[in-house]
Amino acid sequence: MKRGRLETAAAVLLEVKANPRLAPTRIISRAGLQYSVLKAIVAAGLVEFVQFKGRKRRLQVTPEGEEFLRHFRVCDELFPEDYL
Numbered sequence: 001m002k003r004g005r006l007e008t009a010a011a012v013l014l015e016v017k018a019n020p021r022l023a024p025t026r027i028i029s030r031a032g033l034q035y036s037v038l039k040a041i042v043a044a045g046l047v048e049f050v051q052f053k054g055r056k057r058r059l060q061v062t063p064e065g066e067e068f069l070r071h072f073r074v075c076d077e078l079f080p081e082d083y084l
Contacts, residue, residue, distance in 0.1 A: 016059045
């Protein structure tokens with residue numbers, strides 16, 4: 001089944017939370033998405049780039065991203081995948 005925008009954003013946020021030390025390209029690869037999706041999620045303010053050990057950049061979930069995940073989990077519980 002095709003993932004929508006909300007599922008895609010949640011997948012990235014959950015991957016960032018589970019693997020905070022991975023590079024952004026690895027996060028996107030693990031989530032099975034394209035890098036352009038990450039740009040949209042950063043632009044929405046759900047994640048941000050932070051410096052990590054010199055020139056390396058890592059992703060960090062913002063407070064808005066945490067709030068998004070809380071709401072997403074509630075909706076996911078209300079409408080399980082086999083609902084439709």
